[in-house]
Amino acid sequence: MNEQKLPLSFYLRDDVVQISRDLIGKQIFTYLDGLLTSAIIVETEAYRGPEDKGSHAFNGRRTARNDIMYYAGGVTYMYICYGIHDMLNIVTGPEGTSHAVLIRALQPVDGLDIMRERRAVYSDDKRLCKGPGALARAMGLNKTHNGLSLLGDQIWLEDRGLEVPEEDIVASARIGLNIDSPYKEIPWRFYIRGNRYVSKWG
DNA sequence: GCGACGATCATCT
DNA sequence: GATGATCGTCGCG
Numbered sequence: 001m002n003e004q005k006l007p008l009s010f011y012l013r014d015d016v017v018q019i020s021r022d023l024i025g026k027q028i029f030t031y032l033d034g035l036l037t038s039a040i041i042v043e044t045e046a047y048r049g050p051e052d053k054g055s056h057a058f059n060g061r062r063t064a065r066n067d068i069m070y071y072a073g074g075v076t077y078m079y080i081c082y083g084i085h086d087m088l089n090i091v092t093g094p095e096g097t098s099h100a101v102l103i104r105a106l107q108p109v110d111g112l113d114i115m116r117e118r119r120a121v122y123s124d125d126k127r128l129c130k131g132p133g134a135l136a137r138a139m140g141l142n143k144t145h146n147g148l149s150l151l152g153d154q155i156w157l158e159d160r161g162l163e164v165p166e167e168d169i170v171a172s173a174r175i176g177l178n179i180d181s182p183y184k185e186i187p188w189r190f191y192i193r194g195n196r197y198v199s200k201w202g
Numbered sequence: 203g204c205g206a207c208g209a210t211c212a213t214c215t
Numbered sequence: 216g217a218t219g220a221t222c223g224t225c226g227c228g
Contacts, residue, residue, distance in 0.1 A: 045220070054220070065213060083211030085221050102220055121223070133221050143212090176220050 004158040005151060011073030016092045016099035020046035021171075021190050023090065023101060023157075025164040027109065030155045032140040037111030039129055039139070040162065041103060043191040043198045045174045047089070049098035053181035054174060057098035068147045069098040076155060078136070078146040085133025086142040090150065090157075104175070104189070106135045107197040115139075131199045168193045172202060 006026065013019055021044075029038040047055040049069075056066040056079075068077050069091055077089035077100050089100040106129035108115055115128045115138040122128065129135035136142065141155070148155050171187035191198045 047220075056220085063214075079220090080212055082209080082219055082221050083213095084209070087220065089220085104220085131221065174220070178219070 004160060006157045006159060008074050008151060011090065011092050011150065012094055013073075014093050014097065014099075016048050016101060017046045017188055019090075019092050020044045020101045020188065021169060023103075024169050024190050024192060025162045027158045027160045027162070028103070028106065028139070028155070029110075029158065030139045030141060032145075032154055035111060035114050035140065037108075037114050037139050039106035039108045039110075039135070041105075041157075042107050042195045043103075043105035044189070045102040045104055046188040046190075047100050047102060048188070049093075053179045053183050054177045055098070055100070057100075060098075062098075066098070069100055071095060071147070073099075074150050076141075076145055076148045076150065078141060078143050080143055081133065086136040087132045088136045088139070088141055102132060103135060104132050105130055105191070105197055105199045106139075107195065108138070126196050130197060164192055175200065 023041050023044050026041050027038055049057045050060050057069050072095040073092040075091045077091050079087055081087050088103045091100050093099045108128050119138050128138045150156050170191050170193050172189050173185050174189045177184050
């Protein structure tokens, strides 16, 4: 039933920026505790391992938290930000590299009622998955899901054939980076132009 | 619709 | 002991 799953080869490519862009328009699914939710990826950010000061793996940094980033692509990297929010990243590249894509916003498709219950804050569906912390919550994901295979049956991605025209994919500076580096301005954030589910314009 | 602000704690130094 | 790849609330007008 899930033969449209993105293959391992999609994640093993070395160009995390290209992968970040390619992920726009793909559909992400979680099946956790018997609950299925899915949504279209509308906003991502690329984090390019050792040379990227914005990355947890900058300068080859490797700790208990980010260890999974060095694994072969096709697994999740989950971590907690500001002590409260769980973040979902897609690990990419061959084993030994440390690139990852942060998923920043989703357009809900399946399991809206489940998402509403998990969020229990907004009745406004546009905000269910608006922002990395929000979407992880809505999809039922937290730090305990670190390192899950994206080819398993708990979380996976599919290409449902949604075509996002190249000119509708906007590239801009990444959000929330408190760094002093040219990488702060480099346009490694991608989102769908005009999409109401994107966390922020600009 | 937007800016300011406080929450809150795992992680790293 | 300081710091976040953030979020929701409040006040504005």
